[in-house]
Amino acid sequence: MSTTADKKVFIKTYGCQMNVYDSERMNDVLVPLGYGETEHPEDADLIILNTCHIREKAAEKVYSDIGRLKKLKDARHSTGQDSLIAVAGCVAQAEGQEIIRRAPTVDMVFGPQTYHRLPNMLEKIKAGGKSIVETEFPAEDKFDGLTSTSGHKRLSHGVAAFVTVQEGCDKFCAFCVVPFTRGAEFSRPVSQIEEEVHQLVEAGVREFTLLGQNVNAYHGTDSDGTLLSLGALLDRLSRIDGVDRLRFTTSHPRDMNDELIDTMAHNDVVMPYLHLPVQAGSDSVLKAMNRQHTAQEYIDLIAKIRKAIPHLALSGDFIVGFPGETEQDFEDTMTLVREVTYAQAYSFKYSVRPGTKAGDLENQVPEEIKSVRLTKLQELLMEQQLAFNEQSLEQEFNLLLERQGRHEGQLIGRSPYLQAVHIEAKGHKIGDIVRVHVDKVGPRSLSAHIIEDTAQLN
Ligand code: 5AD
Ligand code: SF4
Numbered sequence: 001m002s003t004t005a006d007k008k009v010f011i012k013t014y015g016c017q018m019n020v021y022d023s024e025r026m027n028d029v030l031v032p033l034g035y036g037e038t039e040h041p042e043d044a045d046l047i048i049l050n051t052c053h054i055r056e057k058a059a060e061k062v063y064s065d066i067g068r069l070k071k072l073k074d075a076r077h078s079t080g081q082d083s084l085i086a087v088a089g090c091v092a093q094a095e096g097q098e099i100i101r102r103a104p105t106v107d108m109v110f111g112p113q114t115y116h117r118l119p120n121m122l123e124k125i126k127a128g129g130k131s132i133v134e135t136e137f138p139a140e141d142k143f144d145g146l147t148s149t150s151g152h153k154r155l156s157h158g159v160a161a162f163v164t165v166q167e168g169c170d171k172f173c174a175f176c177v178v179p180f181t182r183g184a185e186f187s188r189p190v191s192q193i194e195e196e197v198h199q200l201v202e203a204g205v206r207e208f209t210l211l212g213q214n215v216n217a218y219h220g221t222d223s224d225g226t227l228l229s230l231g232a233l234l235d236r237l238s239r240i241d242g243v244d245r246l247r248f249t250t251s252h253p254r255d256m257n258d259e260l261i262d263t264m265a266h267n268d269v270v271m272p273y274l275h276l277p278v279q280a281g282s283d284s285v286l287k288a289m290n291r292q293h294t295a296q297e298y299i300d301l302i303a304k305i306r307k308a309i310p311h312l313a314l315s316g317d318f319i320v321g322f323p324g325e326t327e328q329d330f331e332d333t334m335t336l337v338r339e340v341t342y343a344q345a346y347s348f349k350y351s352v353r354p355g356t357k358a359g360d361l362e363n364q365v366p367e368e369i370k371s372v373r374l375t376k377l378q379e380l381l382m383e384q385q386l387a388f389n390e391q392s393l394e395q396e397f398n399l400l401l402e403r404q405g406r407h408e409g410q411l412i413g414r415s416p417y418l419q420a421v422h423i424e425a426k427g428h429k430i431g432d433i434v435r436v437h438v439d440k441v442g443p444r445s446l447s448a449h450i451i452e453d454t455a456q457l458n
Contacts, residue, residue, distance in 0.1 A: 005031075005034060005035060005036025006034045007033075007034050007035045007036070007045040007046065008035065008036055008037070008038040008043050008044045008045050008046070009027065009030050009035040009036070009037055009038065009044055009045070009046045009047075009048065010037070010038050010039070010040065010041040010043075010044035010046070010047045010048070011023045011026060011027060011037065011047075011048045011050060012041075012047075012048070012049050012050065012065070013050045014049070014050065014051050014052040014058055014061065014062070014089070015051070015052025015053075015054060015058060015089070015090070016052065016054070017162055017209065017211055017249065018112075018162075018164060018167070018182075018211050018212075018213070019050050019051075019052060019089055019090075020162060021162040021163070021164050021211055022050060022088070022089065022112060022115060022164075023048070023050045024154075024155075024157050024162075025115065025116075025146055025154075026048060026050070026088070026115050026118060027155070028146070028152060028153065028154060028155050029115070029116065029118050029119065029146070029152060030046070030118065031155065032152075033119055033122065041069060041072055042072050042075075042076070044083055045081075045082070045083055045084065046083065046084045046086065046122075047069055047072075047073075047083060047084070047085050047086065048086045048087075048088055049062055049065060049066070049069075049085075049086070049087050049088065049089070050088045050089040051087060051088065051089035051090060051091035051092060052089060052090055052091065053089075053090035053091045053093070053094045053177050053181055053353070054090070054176075054177060054178070054353075055348060055351045055353075056351040056352065056353070057351070058091075059091050059094075059095075062087065062091050063102065063103065066085065066087070066103045066105065066106060067103075069085055069105075070085075070103070070105040073085060073105060084107040084108065084122075084125060085105055085106050085107055085108075086106070086107060086108035086109070086110065087099050087106055087108070087109050087110075088108075088109075088110050088111070088112070088115060089111070089112055090111075090112060090177065090178075090181035090182070092109045092110055092111050092135060093111035093112060093113075093135050093180075093181040093182075094177065094180065094181055094355070095109075096109060096133055096135045097109070097133050099133075100131050100133065104131075106131065107125055107131050107132070108121055108125065108131065108132045108133075108134075109131075109132070109133045109134070109135065110132070110133075110134040110135065111134070111135040111136075111137075111181070112167075112181065112182055113136075113137050113138060113142050113182075113183060114134040114135070114136070114138060114142070115142070116142045116143075116145030116146050117134060117138075117145070121134060137183045141186075143164075143188050143192060147192060147195060147196075148195065148199075153199055154196050154199040154200055154203070155203065157203075157205075158205070158402065158403075158430075159204060159205055159206050159207065159400065159401075159402055159430060159431040160205065160206070160207040160208075160209070160245075160400065160402055160414070161200050161205040161207070161208055161209070162208075162209050162211050163193060163196055163197060163200070163208055163209070163210055163211065164188070164210075164211045164212065165187065165188050165193050165210045165211065165212055165215065165218055165220065165230075165233065165248075166185065166186065166187045166188070166211075166212025166213070166214060166215050166217065166218045166220075167182055167183075167185075167186050167188075167212060167213065168182045168183040168184050168185045168186050168213060168214075169182065169184075169185055169213045169214050170184055170185045170214075171214065171252060171254075171290075171292070172290060172357070173279070173289055173290055173291060174288060174289050174290045174356060174357040174358040175289060175319060175322060175350060175353065175356060175358045176353070176356060177353045177355065177356060178213050180355055180356075182213060185213075185214060185217060187212075187217075187218050187219050187220040187221075188220055189220050189221045189222075190220050190221065190222045190223065190228055190233065190236065191222075191223050193210075193220065193233070193237070194236070194237070194240070197237055197240055197243060198240065201240065201241070201242035201243060204431060206242070206243075206244040206245060206400060206431060206433065207244060207245035207246075207247070207400050207414075208237065208243060208245070208246055208247070209246075209247040209248065209249060210230070210233070210234070210237075210246065210247070210248040210249075211248075211249060212248075212249075212250070213250065214250070214251070214252050214255060215230060215248045215249060215250060215251055216230050216248070216251035216252060216255040216256055216257070216260055217230075217252065217255040218230040218233060220233065229257060229259050229260065230248060230259075230260050230263075231257070231259035231260040231261075231262060231263035231264075232259065232263075234246050234248065234260075234263050234267065234269075234270050235263055235267055238267050238269035238270065243269060244269065244400070244433060245269060245271055245400060245416075246267075246269050246270045246271065247270075247271050247273060247418075249275045250275050250277065250317075251274065251275060251276050252276075252277075253276060253277075253278065253291075253293050253297070253298050253301055254292050254293060256276065256301055256305070261304070261305055261308050261309070262308070264305075264308070264309050264312075265308040265309050271416045271417075271418070272309055272311055272312050272313060272416055272417065273312070273313045273315065273343075273416065273417055273418045274305065274309075274312055274313070274314055274315065275315040275316065275317075276301075276302070276305075276314065276315070276316060277316050277317035277318075278291075278295070278298045278316055278317075278318070278336065278340075279291060279317060279318060279319050279322075280295075280318065280319060280322060280325070280329070280332075280333050281295050281329075281332040281333035281334070281335055281336030281337065282295065282325070282328070282329035282330075282332035282333065283295055283332075284324075284329065285322050285324070285325055285329045285332075285333075288322065288323070288324060288358075289319075289322060289358070290357070295332065295336050298336070298340075299336065299339060299340060302314065302340050313343035313344070313388065313416075313417035313418060313419075314340070314341070314342050314343055315342060315343060315344045315345055315346075315418075316340075316342055316345045316346070317345065317346045317347070317348070318333065318337075318345060318346070318347040318348070318377060318381075319347075319348050319349075319350050320333070320347065320348070320349055320350065320370055320373040320374050320377055321349050321350040321365035321369060321370030321373060321374075322350045322358065322365070323350070323358055323361035323362075323363045323364050323365065324361065324363040324365075325350075325365055325373075330373050330377075333377065334376065334377065334380060337377070337380055337381065337384070338380070341384050341387075341388075342381060342384050342385070342388075343384070343385065343388040343417060343418075344381075344385050344388070344418070345381045345384075345385075347374060347377050347378055347381060348374075349367075349370040349371065349374050350365065350370065352364070382443055385443055385444075386441075386442075386443040388417075389419060389441040389442065389443065389446060390441055392415070392417070392419065392438045392441055392446055393438055393439075393440075393441050394437070394438060395437075395438050396435060396436065396437050396438075396451065397415055397416055397435070397436065397438075398416065398433050398434070398435055398436075399413035399414065399415060399421050399423065399433065399434050399435075399436050399448070400413050400414055400431075400432075400433050401413040401423075401425075401428060401429065401430050401431065401432050401433070401434065402414055402430060403430060404430070405422055409424055409425050409426075410422055410423070410424060410425065411423055411425045411428065411429075411430065412445075413434070413436075415446070419445065419446050420444065420445040420446070421436065421438070421445065421446045421447070421448050422445060422446070422447045422448070423436060423447070423448050423449065423450060424449065424450075426450065428450065434450045434452070435450070435451050435452040436448035436449060436450055436451060437449055437451045
């Protein structure tokens, strides 16, 4: 087994944070095979597009990227160098063989549940030269193939890292492809997650974001056979030395149990930030979306959570123009947003996803109407984001310094509420946690100055 990087891999990640995690794990799997990461596809022996299928545009983009990469591949081939193109992720899962049919230059197609087999796939390609499609949901668990017992280690990726703890979804919202691309809901065992967190602590990570499509439905098995909820898992991980901050995303209102609310309220390591999508504010749309809750139930839930965690930063997802959405339905969404108030949110125009229940609905909303509604909603959400940030003015909090700013000496960190905060470093470095005073706020970021040298803070 080679350990020096004699080959190069270029990985492009589309879409969600779980894809970011998956790309990092693919990289981890490739390091022992002698691959080092490059940011230049023209230098790469292996190019992986880790794709997203959640909305229409994301999938289209993959095909145009493949077109561009084909030119690079042909150019390399003419100078005697070969490169392989792999399409991974959710478009791969959804389209499978169709990708090779449309783009024969692609050598490998593999879904989110099979990338632990990458070494084996590369072997096969070398031996046979034919393209490979692996998009089944294998009986063996991908995560079992990614632990230290199978020779894999989580490598360092900065001071804040993602850890997938739950994957897949059984909710079947009518608009969503996730239950088809990521499969049934699955929780990783507790000991596996602990092992990964320990490895990341060793690699210098201080903040961990636990990922899952339905992360608060987590119910992983502990070593004594009992099941741990997400609240209990967060409590457990917070006791690991070196784990300074914990976050989790994405949660579903139906799975927001009291244990999790209690952990968020009482465990200082768990940050006061909650991403809890509602998607729409009209009961008839929520019903058509199969969200399994009403607008009022969501509003009541948020009131209960805020009672326990008054300084909570709430985030959400919204879809406008779901089939059949009337002007009144849309106004109901605006009313809900005004009542709930968000610190930050993501909003999208509905896009048809083949294979989903809503994909076949006839009463589609015209694009122009979707655009008008999205603009209105985003204006309101942006106003609320600015109002939330304004509350931080003259406040003090702890900041984890995560990355370099635009100019010399400037560092950017995240507040407990996930706001991006700019500071002048004065000898501090990425990975330090510092106490700051906020001097200036804008809609997308804050500026602050350090008031204490507090590398040990959390
Ligand atoms: N159209 C538009 N937005 C969608 N989302 C999921 N599926 C669709 C779709 N078909 C949004 C939802 C989800 C987020 C990840 O993407 O808001 O919460
Ligand atoms: Fe998709 Fe709904 Fe599952 Fe979220 S809860 S992943 S939106 S089906």
